[in-house]
Structure formats: structure tokens, C-alpha cells
Amino acid sequence: QVQLVESGGGLVQPGGSLRLSCAASGSIFNWAWYRQAPGKQRELVAHITSGGSTNYADSVKGRFTISRDNAKNMAYLQMNTLKPEDTAVYYCYARTSIGYNVWGQGTQVTVSS
Numbered sequence: 001q002v003q004l005v006e007s008g009g010g011l012v013q014p015g016g017s018l019r020l021s022c023a024a025s026g027s028i029f030n031w032a033w034y035r036q037a038p039g040k041q042r043e044l045v046a047h048i049t050s051g052g053s054t055n056y057a058d059s060v061k062g063r064f065t066i067s068r069d070n071a072k073n074m075a076y077l078q079m080n081t082l083k084p085e086d087t088a089v090y091y092c093y094a095r096t097s098i099g100y101n102v103w104g105q106g107t108q109v110t111v112s113s
Contacts, residue, residue: 006020030095036089045066
């Protein structure tokens with residue numbers, strides 16, 4: 001079974017940047033990043049298809065960029081101009097090439113001065 005390992009979370013000041021990475025142990029069809037803030041439902045942040053098409057939540061458009069490296073079975077989320085409301089646990093999601101849905105363990109992102 002494919003497993004996902006996330007890295008790159010942490011504490012950053014408002015206006016700062018972070019880059020999240022997600023490594024898969026197998027081939028991935030579609031990638032996505034979700035986040036869940038305390039007391040809120042998990043929400044889709046960004047999605048990238050096998051062909052490289054992307055879509056973003058309105059709240060992060062123009063600030064976040066999702067990308068993928070198929071040779072390395074990795075996905076990334078570049079987060080710029082971070083705001084306190086971006087504070088959440090960020091989860092990597094992948095749909096494998098054989099149709100399974102897989103989640104990462106989550107990584108905490110805290111935006112605070």
C-alpha cells in the first residue's frame with residue numbers, strides 16, 4: 001500500500017513563506033492538499049491532476065502554489081504571504097495510479113507573530 005510522508009510545516013510570521021513536501025512510496029495519479037483548523041471542517045486547499053492542471057481554494061489563490069515531481073513521486077505546496085487564518089494542520093492527499101485514496105499524517109502550520 002502506498003504511504004505518504006509530509007514535511008515542511010512550522011511556525012512562521014505573518015507575511016512569511018513555507019514549503020510543504022509530500023513523498024509517496026508509489027505512483028500517484030492526482031495530488032491534493034487539505035487543511036483543518038481547530039473547530040473547523042477539513043477543507044481542500046489545492047489540487048493537481050496527472051496532467052498538471054491545478055485548482056485552488058479562493059482563500060489561497062495567488063498566494064499558494066501546488067506542484068508535483070512525477071519522477072520522485074512527490075508533491076509540494078509553496079505558501080507565500082501567509083496569514084494567521086492559514087494556521088491549520090495541513091494534510092497531503094493522493095489518489096494512486098490503481099485508484100486508492102491515501103492520506104498523509106498531517107503537518108502543523110502556525111502563522112503568528
